[in-house]
Amino acid sequence: MAVTRPGKPVQRARGLSDRAVAWIFISPTIVLLLAINIFPLLWTIYLSFTNYRANQPGRPVRWVGVENYERLLGSEDIWEYLQATAHFVGWSIFFQVVLGLGLALLINRQFKGHTALTTLILLPMMLSPAVVGVFWTYIYQPQAGIFNYIINFFIDAGSFTMIGDVNLAPWSIVLVDTWMWTPYVMLICLAGLRSIPDYIYEAAEVDRASKLRQFWSITLPMVLPFLMLAVLFRAIENFKMFDMVVELTSGGPGSITELASINLKREAFEKWRTGYSSAFAVILFVTVFGAGNIYVKFLNKVKQR
Amino acid sequence: MSRVSHGPGQRRRFFRRGPWENAATALIGVGVFMLMQSFSLWLFGYSFAVILVGTIGFVIVSHFPEA
Numbered sequence: 520m521a522v523t524r525p526g527k528p529v530q531r532a533r534g535l536s537d538r539a540v541a542w543i544f545i546s547p548t549i550v551l552l553l554a555i556n557i558f559p560l561l562w563t564i565y566l567s568f569t570n571y572r573a574n575q576p577g578r579p580v581r582w583v584g585v586e587n588y589e590r591l592l593g594s595e596d597i598w599e600y601l602q603a604t605a606h607f608v609g610w611s612i613f614f615q616v617v618l619g620l621g622l623a624l625l626i627n628r629q630f631k632g633h634t635a636l637t638t639l640i641l642l643p644m645m646l647s648p649a650v651v652g653v654f655w656t657y658i659y660q661p662q663a664g665i666f667n668y669i670i671n672f673f674i675d676a677g678s679f680t681m682i683g684d685v686n687l688a689p690w691s692i693v694l695v696d697t698w699m700w701t702p703y704v705m706l707i708c709l710a711g712l713r714s715i716p717d718y719i720y721e722a723a724e725v726d727r728a729s730k731l732r733q734f735w736s737i738t739l740p741m742v743l744p745f746l747m748l749a750v751l752f753r754a755i756e757n758f759k760m761f762d763m764v765v766e767l768t769s770g771g772p773g774s775i776t777e778l779a780s781i782n783l784k785r786e787a788f789e790k791w792r793t794g795y796s797s798a799f800a801v802i803l804f805v806t807v808f809g810a811g812n813i814y815v816k817f818l819n820k821v822k823q824r
Numbered sequence: 825m826s827r828v829s830h831g832p833g834q835r836r837r838f839f840r841r842g843p844w845e846n847a848a849t850a851l852i853g854v855g856v857f858m859l860m861q862s863f864s865l866w867l868f869g870y871s872f873a874v875i876l877v878g879t880i881g882f883v884i885v886s887h888f889p890e891a
Contacts, residue, residue, distance in 0.1 A: 592869045601868075605860035802872050806859060809852040809879035816849060 560804075567798035574791040587798035596774070597782070597799070604779045606689055607764075608757045611696040612750055618697065619704025620746065624738075626705065627712045637709075641702045648699070652766025655695045656682065659767075682768050688776050692764050696757065704749045711745030712738070744821050751814045758807055779803055844885035851878030 535543070567587055571580045591597050626637055643651070658666045661680040670676050681691040715737065723733045761780040764770070770777030770785075783803070787796035855875030858867040 588872065592872055593865075595865060598865055598868045601860055602862045605862075805872070805875055805879055806856060809875045809882070810856050812879065812882050813849050813852050816845065 563797045566794050567801045569794045571794045572791050573793040587795045600777050600779050600782045610693045612753050614697040615701050615704045618701045620708050622705040623708035643699045644702045648763035649766050652763040685775050707745050707749040711742035715741045747818050839888050841888040848878050848882035
């Protein structure tokens with residue numbers, strides 16, 4: 520008769536322990552994560568301290584220390600690209616939040632056909648950003664595009680070009696991004712609005728609170744965590760925005776809409792300055808990571824209230 | 825000469841997560857602003873260092889005890 524020794528895990532006698540099974544299941548994920556996320560990140564950090572050029576593999580790689588970072592952070596061009604990125608991120612998120620919340624408040628009223636309208640509103644975010652970029656170039660066409668026609672229908676703006684004008688081009692990309700991603704913010708806000716129990720509004724009605732007061736004291740505070748989550752996702756995505764803007768303006772006219780990610784791609788795969796562009800990528804990564812940390816901390820505080 | 829002793833309680837009070845996390849958050853915020861502002865190239869030049877210190881600091885202090 521087999522005697523089980525005290526202290527020895529019972530599972531071992533029957534097979535693998537729970538912990539071993541857990542490790543077997545998660546190890547492929549960990550290996551994949553290391554191979555496609557962690558290793559490239561560490562490799563990029565290493566390359567950012569070298570003069571490596573990916574189109575010259577035989578060339579000896581020299582350690583240059585923080586030279587790439589010094590050149591990047593002393594460059595007026597890079598500074599301008601980051602300002603263009605800030606303009607794009609800031610304004611597009613502002614419009615998306617205002618319009619997204621407004622649309623969510625409208626859709627939340629149970630009127631006839633609201634489901635069909637919701638589906639229609641959600642259509643733009645289901646499209647590929649590159650496709651959106653291409654067809655908005657047709658919409659913005661000065662001669663045949665519908666955008667100029669609509670503007671001229673309401674105000675006599677004459678002949679103008681949205682993506683060819685230095686003053687209008689930054690707003691043209693903001694407009695397209697707002698058109699595409701407002702439904703996403705709306706959807707998240709709608710989830711927040713639907714989670715508010717009716718009895719809170721009923722209690723407010725009993726207390727004779729006005730609609731505006733109900734909005735400021737009930738709706739907005741309860742939707743705020745959802746809204747902040749939407750802003751976090753959109754801010755990170757817009758900071759990395761590439762495909763839509765490349766298709767729409769290619770960074771032009773001049774370099775007025777050249778966002779940080781577009782310039783990064785130019786440096787890495789057109790000029791082949793791999794070390795320099797790696798340093799730029801590290802700067803962008805640390806910025807997004809840092810800003811994301813602040814945001815998550817703030818979000819947790821709002822949730823705890 | 826008498827020496828002031830710093831007991832574990834005092835050390836714990838000093839290394840609380842709250843104020844340090846706030847300081848790191850403020851540093852990151854200032855750094856991001858410096859990176860994206862449009863009036864001083866000098867501020868832009870030091871922005872990454874500020875963000876980096878803030879971010880590394882945030883990661884470290886988020887492991888401090890709550891109180």
